[in-house]
Amino acid sequence: MTITDFDFICQILKARSGLVLTNDKAYLLESRLLPVARKWKLATFDDLVRLIRSKNDEAVIRDVVEAMTTNESFFFRDTKPFDQFKQICLPAMLKSRAGAKSLRIWSAACSSGQEAYSLAMILTEMAPQLAGWRIDIVGTDLSNEILQRAKDGMYSQFEVQRGLPITLLVKYFTQVGDRWKISDKIRQMVQYKEWNLLNDPAPLGKFDIVFCRNVLIYFDQPTKAKVLAGIAKQMPDDGYLFLGGAETVLGISDKFQLLPGQRGIYGLTGGIKPPASLTPPGFATPR
Incomplete structure (x- = not known):
């Protein structure tokens, strides 16, 4: 993953969800978005970035944002x-x-x-x-x-x-x-x-x-x-x-x-x- 690609996805996440990722979260970005790439029949994270850059497909972008949104929750959390x-x-x-x-x-x-x-x-x-x-x-x-x-x-x-x-x-x-x-x-x-x-x-x-x-x-x-x-x-x-x-x-x-x-x-x-x-x-x- 290049710094340019990381920044590109981070800008999308910030604009669409408010989520801010620091540079040390590059591993998290790649691990969560690989399943999104596979869903769209792409081999790598880089392919996913290229698809978004070239087509700006809203469905793909939505999948990216949803994949990066933290969904941790449990009943009566923290009591x-x-x-x-x-x-x-x-x-x-x-x-x-x-x-x-x-x-x-x-x-x-x-x-x-x-x-x-x-x-x-x-x-x-x-x-x-x-x-x-x-x-x-x-x-x-x-x-x-x-x-x-x-x-x-x-x-x-x-x-x-x-x-x-x-x-x-x-x-x-x-x-x-x-x-x-x-x-x-x-x-x-x-x-x-x-x-x-x-x-x-x-x-x-x-x-x-x-x-x-x-x-x-x-x-x-x-x-x-x-x-x-x-x-x-x-x-x-x-x-x-x-x-x-x-x-x-x-x-x-x-x-x-x-x-x-x-x-x-x-x-x-x-x-x-x-x-x-x-x-x-x-x-x-x-x-």
Whole structure:
């Protein structure tokens, strides 16, 4: 792989997805794109680059972008954000939205759906407190292929063993051969849409809670600021934003501030409310 070819593909990735690759990631680029080359009946990475340069084929470019998008995900990933969701966000929303009885949640860059379905399971466990409520969970990703996996709700034994409590596996999944299918009840709680975070999210509507975890780390500073500004416009003053443990808004955006005493959970600047300290009555944290 030449430096020129590496830079060429990196420019496409940056423009189409916001993904920024450093020079030490050349091996990753080649290893992930070789299967794309074979799909298009090409022998080498160099052949793939030549095809894109000569024809600028959108279908090929789309395959390249999807192959380079990180799709790592698992149920109840890192645990803490889901505890914060249950113990801080939901009690506050149950109180502030008691009149409207409506809650909208966005799982951005949702990959194969584990995050969105984890939230759906939590809310289902809280059914008595949410009786009569309208709950909308929207999962978005720029990869149509990975979204289809999320919609299918079918997971391997390895995938359901990563973070999913056995009690919830038994309750909400059915074994089909050597795989596990999530129940229609949970699957139908999530609406999946193809969406690029580089676009203005206004068409998606307003969201009370946004999960955008482990995404910003792949962007440069201007792109991070753009994404955060777009999210801020779609949130109410008392909304919540979840970022990954290694992510921050410091030096990037003045739209958000960290909740006092918390990590990874933010509110709009000036709209922060003191966090609730107790889990909603009647709801036990799944382990």
